[in-house]
Amino acid sequence: MTQTDAPLLSVDGLTKAYPGVVANDHVSFEIQPGEVHALLGENGAGKSTLVKMIYGLVRPDAGGMRWQGDAYTPDSPHAARGTGVAMVFQHFSLFDALNVAENVALGMENPPPMAELSTQILRVSMDYGLPLDPERLVGELSAGERQRVEIIRCLLQDPKLLIMDEPTSVLTPQEVAILFDTLRQLSKEGMAILYISHKLEEIRTLCDNATILRLGKVVDRCNPREKTARELAEMMVGKLLHSPERAGATPGEIILNVTGLTQASPRPFGVGLKNVRLSVRAGEVLGIGGVAGNGQDELLDVLSGEIRTVPGTIQFKGQTVGHLGPNARRALGLLAAPEERLGHAAAPDMSLTENAALTGTIREGLSDRGFIRWGAAREFAERIIERFDVRTPGPDTAARALSGGNLQKFVIGREVLQRPDLLVVNQPTWGVDASAAADIRQALLDLAAQGAAVIVISQDLDELMEICDQFAALNEGRLTPPRPTKGLTVEEIGLMMGGAHDMEVAHAV
Amino acid sequence: MDFSAINPTVLIASLMVASTPILLAALGELIVEKAGVLNLGVEGMMITGAVCGFAVAVESGSPWLGFLAAMAGGAVLALLFGVLTQLLLSNQVATGLALTLFGLGLSALIGQGYIGIKPPPVGDVNFGPLADIPVLGRILFRHDIIVYFSLAMVAGTWWWLKSTRAGLILRAVGESHEAAHALGYNVIGIRLAAIAFGGAMAGLGGAYLSLIRVPQWTEGMTAGAGWIALAIVVFASWRAGRVLLGAYLFGGVTVLQLNLQAAGLAVPVEYLSMSPYLITILVLVIMSSDRRKALGAPASLGRVFHASS
Numbered sequence: 001m002t003q004t005d006a007p008l009l010s011v012d013g014l015t016k017a018y019p020g021v022v023a024n025d026h027v028s029f030e031i032q033p034g035e036v037h038a039l040l041g042e043n044g045a046g047k048s049t050l051v052k053m054i055y056g057l058v059r060p061d062a063g064g065m066r067w068q069g070d071a072y073t074p075d076s077p078h079a080a081r082g083t084g085v086a087m088v089f090q091h092f093s094l095f096d097a098l099n100v101a102e103n104v105a106l107g108m109e110n111p112p113p114m115a116e117l118s119t120q121i122l123r124v125s126m127d128y129g130l131p132l133d134p135e136r137l138v139g140e141l142s143a144g145e146r147q148r149v150e151i152i153r154c155l156l157q158d159p160k161l162l163i164m165d166e167p168t169s170v171l172t173p174q175e176v177a178i179l180f181d182t183l184r185q186l187s188k189e190g191m192a193i194l195y196i197s198h199k200l201e202e203i204r205t206l207c208d209n210a211t212i213l214r215l216g217k218v219v220d221r222c223n224p225r226e227k228t229a230r231e232l233a234e235m236m237v238g239k240l241l242h243s244p245e246r247a248g249a250t251p252g253e254i255i256l257n258v259t260g261l262t263q264a265s266p267r268p269f270g271v272g273l274k275n276v277r278l279s280v281r282a283g284e285v286l287g288i289g290g291v292a293g294n295g296q297d298e299l300l301d302v303l304s305g306e307i308r309t310v311p312g313t314i315q316f317k318g319q320t321v322g323h324l325g326p327n328a329r330r331a332l333g334l335l336a337a338p339e340e341r342l343g344h345a346a347a348p349d350m351s352l353t354e355n356a357a358l359t360g361t362i363r364e365g366l367s368d369r370g371f372i373r374w375g376a377a378r379e380f381a382e383r384i385i386e387r388f389d390v391r392t393p394g395p396d397t398a399a400r401a402l403s404g405g406n407l408q409k410f411v412i413g414r415e416v417l418q419r420p421d422l423l424v425v426n427q428p429t430w431g432v433d434a435s436a437a438a439d440i441r442q443a444l445l446d447l448a449a450q451g452a453a454v455i456v457i458s459q460d461l462d463e464l465m466e467i468c469d470q471f472a473a474l475n476e477g478r479l480t481p482p483r484p485t486k487g488l489t490v491e492e493i494g495l496m497m498g499g500a501h502d503m504e505v506a507h508a509v
Numbered sequence: 510m511d512f513s514a515i516n517p518t519v520l521i522a523s524l525m526v527a528s529t530p531i532l533l534a535a536l537g538e539l540i541v542e543k544a545g546v547l548n549l550g551v552e553g554m555m556i557t558g559a560v561c562g563f564a565v566a567v568e569s570g571s572p573w574l575g576f577l578a579a580m581a582g583g584a585v586l587a588l589l590f591g592v593l594t595q596l597l598l599s600n601q602v603a604t605g606l607a608l609t610l611f612g613l614g615l616s617a618l619i620g621q622g623y624i625g626i627k628p629p630p631v632g633d634v635n636f637g638p639l640a641d642i643p644v645l646g647r648i649l650f651r652h653d654i655i656v657y658f659s660l661a662m663v664a665g666t667w668w669w670l671k672s673t674r675a676g677l678i679l680r681a682v683g684e685s686h687e688a689a690h691a692l693g694y695n696v697i698g699i700r701l702a703a704i705a706f707g708g709a710m711a712g713l714g715g716a717y718l719s720l721i722r723v724p725q726w727t728e729g730m731t732a733g734a735g736w737i738a739l740a741i742v743v744f745a746s747w748r749a750g751r752v753l754l755g756a757y758l759f760g761g762v763t764v765l766q767l768n769l770q771a772a773g774l775a776v777p778v779e780y781l782s783m784s785p786y787l788i789t790i791l792v793l794v795i796m797s798s799d800r801r802k803a804l805g806a807p808a809s810l811g812r813v814f815h816a817s818s
Contacts, residue, residue, distance in 0.1 A: 057691065077693030093691045095684040097808060098677075105674070106681050107692050268808075 006069030008033045008192050009054070009085075009161055013063035016049055022216050023049035026063065029211040029218065031192050033160065036183065038203040038224060039196045040236055041213035043404070043431050047196045048090075050213070051163050054194070055087045056080040081109050086154035087163040093150065096139030096269055100149050103138050107153040117156075124155050128182045139269035142476075143291045144175045151182070162186065163194045168202060169459065172291060173494035180206055198236065200229040214238055237434050251469070252282030255422050255453040256303075256334075257315040261322075263302055271295045273302060274477040280422065280453040280470075285444065286482060287468030288457045290497050295477040296457050297339065300426040303455070304336035305329040317421060330362050333421035337411050339430065339457075341404065345411040348400040352392065355399050356381035356414055363418040380417075388413035389439065405436030412440050416447050423447060426457040441467050461493060473497045515768045518647045520761075525648075525656055526722060528760025530555070530714035530731075532659045534738035535745075535752045536666050537710025542742055543670060544703035545683035545809035549605025550590055551711050552735025553612020558583040558712025559719040560616040563623055563726045566716075572631045576655070576716050583712020584705045586612055591704040594813075595697045601811050613729060623726045631655075631721050655717050660753075662710075667749035679703060683807030686814040696814050711735065737789065744793025747805035751796065759789040 007030040016024045023046045031037045039047045052058040054065065056074030065072040067083055074080040077087075094103055101118050105111040112120065118134040125132040130148040138146060147167060154162055164183075168176045183193055183206065197203055203210060204224045212220040212235045220235045227235075257279040264272040273295050280286045290296060301307040303314070305326040314322040316334050326336075338344040346355045357377040361367045366377045381395035388409045392402055399407055408428065415423055428444065429437035445467055448454045457474075458464055464471055465485055472482040475498035483496075534551050541548050561582030566575025590608050593599045633640075634657065636650040670676040679699060682689045686696045718734070719726050737759055745751035762785040770781055 056693070077691070081693075089691055093688045095681050095688055097684050097805075098681065102677055102681075105677060106689075106694075111674070 006066065007031060008035075008068060009072070010066045011050075011054070011063075012065065014050065014053055014060045014065070015062040016053060016058060016060050024053070024060070025216040027213070027216070027218055028063075029221070031161065031194060031209075033192050034187050034190045035209060036187050036193045036195055036207045038207035038210035039194060039213060040198065040200075040203055040210050040224075040232065042198055042236055042433050044215075044433060045213040045236075046216040047213055048165065049216075051087065051165060051194065051196060054080070054161075055085060055163060078109060081107075081157060081159075084158075084160035085163065086157055086159035086161070088147065088150040088154055088165065088167055090165040090167075090169065094138050094146055097137065099135055099137050100132055100141075101134040103149055104134075104153045104156065107150075108157055120156060121152055125152055128152075128155065128185065129178060130182065143293050144171050147171065147179075155186075159191065161192045161194060163196070165196045166198075167195075168197065168199060172497040173461075173490050176202070200224075200232045200236075203232070204229060212236055251284040252451060254279050255282050255317060256280045256455075258303075259313060259315075261302065261309060261313040263298060263307060263309050265295075265298050266307065267297070270298060271477045273298050273479075276477075276479045278472060278479060278482060280455060282421070282451050282453055283448055284470065285448050285454045285456060285468045286470045286472065287464035287485065288455065288472050288474055288479070289459065289461055289464050289493065290474035292459055294474045294498075296426060296459075296474055298477070299474065299479075300336060300338055300424055300457060303334070303424045304338070305334075327362055330359065330418075333363075333419075334424075335359070335363075335415040335418055335420040335422070336424040337415050337426070337428065339426040341407050341411060342400060346399040346407060349398055351381075351396050351398055352385070352390075352402075352410060353378045353381045353395040355410075356384060356395070359414060360418060384410055384413040384417055387417065388443065403433075405432040408432050409436055409440060412443060416443055420447070420452055422453045422455070424455045424457070427460075428456060428458065429460065429463060430458075437463075461490075471496075514772060515765075518644050520764055520768065521648050522651065524757060524761040524764045525652060526760075527764050528756045529656050529659045530717045530722065531734050531738045531741065531759060532753060532756035533655075533662070533714035533717065534711040534735055535741045535756055536659070536662050536749065537707035537714075538738055538742045539666060539745075539747060539749060539752055540670075540679070540710075541703050541707035542810055543683045543747060543807055544679050544700050545686060545807050545812065545814075546594065546700050546704055547601045547605065547811035548587065548590055548608070548704060548707060549602060549739065550586070550608025550612065550735075551707075551738050552731055552733065553609035553615075554583040554586050554708045554711035555612075555715035555718075555735045555738075556616040556729070556731045557586050557612045558715030559730060560620040560623070560715075560726060561712065562716025563628055563719040564619060566628045566720055567623060567626055570629050572629050572720050575628070575720055576713060579712040579716030580709035581712070583708040583710070583715065585708070586615075587704045587708020587711070588701065590708075591701045595700050595704070598813050598815060601813070609735070617728045620726050620728060624728075626725065628720050628724050628726075630724075653721055655713070655721065663749050663753045670749070680807070683809055686809045686812070690814075700814075711738070714738070733786075737786065740790060741793065744790070744797050746797050747807065751793075755789060755793055758792060759785050762788045 010030040012028050013026045014024050015026055027050055041047050049058060053060050056077045056079050101114055101121060104121055105117055111117055121132060121134045130152060132148050132152060138149060167179060171179060187193055195207055207224050210222055210224040211218055224232060259277050261276040262274055271294055302309055305324055309322045311320045311323040316332060321329055342348045357366050357372055360380050364380050366373050366380065378395050385392060385395060390410045391406050412425060412428055428440050444454050444456065456468060468485050470482040471485045471488060473480045473496035480496045534555055538551055558579035562575040562579030565578035566572045590604055593604050594601045631653050633651050634654050640646045640650040670680060678694055682694060682696050682699050690696050715731060718730060723730065741752055741755035745755050766781040766784050770778055
């Protein structure tokens with residue numbers, strides 16, 4: 001029997017353990033129709049595992065759920081969708097080579113014929129101010145548009161509970177505002193929303209209730225509107241975080257000068273760079289913001305030398321380096337740490353010693369007539385581990401075995417210890433716990449204080465505002481002219497990132 | 510030299526027959542690769558189908574039972590590959606190569622008692638007076654049922670992939686297995702089904718060689734047809750229509766060079782023999798040189814899927 005006064009969904013004592021880690025430990029909470037409920041927690045706190053259980057992707061080891069008072073045990077996403085649960089994923093649920101309508105159809109239980117579905121998509125997308133062309137290939141869409149595809153896919157099924165996993169990590173501030181309008185409208189219509197995030201201000205503006213997770217356990221519940229962001233952060237992290245400190249050094253001479261850099265992307269659906277111009281001085285931190293997929297990876301590759309380009313477009317310490325490969329640039333003092341830790345910045349199955357040697361050979365003199373000096377390489381790896389507080393049994397551990405934060409500290413530390421004149425990092429704290437992130441930011445600031453130039457490419461605007469002297473944004477492969485970080489407002493930053501793309505128009509209607 | 514013996518009508522009619530085994534195998538592999546699996550064992554599955562079909566047809570006297578046995582034989586061998594790569598997560602390239610070697614050896618073993626025997630004949634489809642239309646009648650209406658089946662499969666595959674929900678799900682699995690899994694699709698089940706289908710089609714293609722095209726059993730009689738089928742799928746940008754084009758081009762050059770050999774063209778035989786391979790690859794490379802068209806490539810092709818959660 002369905003009881004009318006029962007909560008829409010109540011989660012009671014859910015527990016899920018993976019080898020070596022308890023992802024969820026007796027987690028309980030309730031959500032009412034029309035409620036916007038926040039799940040707040042750091043990376044690794046167990047938020048994703050929890051919603052995967054609600055969505056039927058993961059089966060709990062213990063505990064149960066009730067849907068409007070009845071037992072709810074979804075054994076697949078199909079069952080969850082049948083009950084009225086829809087989910088917008090953070091990653092991995094769109095197909096680049098398929099068009100919008102096909103992507104939507106794949107997430108529905110009984111999709112209508114394609115022509116009818118296309119009209120439905122158009123109608124719903126206009127109703128909620130999320131314009132979308134059903135015929136376009138998803139791979140050609142911007143990150144914000146891709147998210148619209150996911151949201152519309154959910155809305156077409158008329159769900160009672162909408163789960164959103166870190167929905168704003170790929171949006172500009174303007175797009176976030178529009179998303180929130182849509183969510184408020186849905187909540188007014190009676191839809192419950194389970195909103196997962198680690199962004200405190202968002203949760204304070206949007207959510208009615210919050211459940212805070214730390215290391216798999218519910219540590220607190222609150223009404224986020226009655227708390228300050230700082231109080232929420234302390235609940236989430238469990239301790240006080242120190243803010244990075246910077247020594248206000250005066251910038252020195254120009255280290256890197258890029259002019260008129262245009263470079264097609266080697267990746268399918270990649271975004272090429274268009275007439276990029278930038279310069280960084282010694283002791284300066286340049287932050288490059290922008291929504292993912294607007295040329296960030298390409299910019300890092302061009303600066304590191306993975307993509308070689310027209311020689312004259314990149315000048316490093318007055319020298320033309322555009323045509324040089326990564327090793328030649330390392331020799332000159334231009335180092336880089338790419339975004340993808342496993343597979344790009346580090347070889348997952350190789351030991352930390354081997355990974356240290358992979359980029360450190362030239363500047364640390366780790367080879368001798370073509371042979372690797374393993375003793376020196378090991379000593380270098382140990383130095384990184386010690387200086388950057390990398391938690392690992394030792395330098396023989398495989399890179400894959402380290403947690404995200406520890407491996408990231410190792411990867412950044414490896415470059416910092418090679419005394420670069422310019423360090424380029426992409427997403428230095430993505431998926432890293434708060435204390436490791438603070439350490440990494442401090443390391444970058446210290447490096448700049450010692451007179452190196454640093455370029456930080458990141459989607460985390462708070463991070464960029466915290467550590468950068470200059471800010472520029474990438475939008476569709478174009479870089480805005482850098483501006484001093486001090487005094488920049490969120491609106492200005494959002495406009496530099498491309499504003500709300502084409503969304504305002506629809507909302508104004 | 511006497512080129513007058515080369516009759517264009519007969520040439521076209523016989524190129525259709527020559528192409529059919531490759532066309533069948535390539536269509537099967539097209540489905541497998543669209544599901545994100547790279548099975549390099551086409552050659553092994555074809556020759557296993559050839560010997561299974563031949564043996565069963567000879568023993569039972571029915572070529573139709575032979576074709577069914579060939580499809581079953583190819584599918585069983587393919588499922589062996591499927592279990593190894595999808596359930597035991599072995600490397601697809603290495604396993605596929607091993608499957609080819611295994612299929613060649615296994616077929617030689619099974620086929621020992623069947624060398625030099627004639628299989629029961631397969632007649633052409635009777636279209637009545639249509640077959641007597643000049644030129645067109647010879648080209649279109651005087652073939653066995655498998656030729657028509659293979660052409661129907663080209664259209665069927667194209668339509669199934671483009672217009673059906675099952676086809677969409679298969680493409681989705683090949684495009685991103687993580688996303689398909691997150692949406693609740695059974696990635697491994699779908700891939701196993703695709704692999705079995707690919708095996709059955711390769712087996713049927715093999716049996717077409719041993720029961721109709723040649724028709725007799727000799728060891729290693731597929732002679733690289735499976736590899737050509739694989740190449741055609743890639744260079745055809747994973748499109749059924751272009752697979753037909755590639756297969757008929759290969760079959761056409763094969764038949765033409767045989768005719769040229771017979772006519773005594775003053776070019777060493779070795780050059781003529783290699784020409785079908787060279788010309789097919791060359792034409793398909795030119796066709797697929799446009800980078801945008803490479804988008805047909807399934808993004809998860811050959812990648813190992815393991816549901817981590």
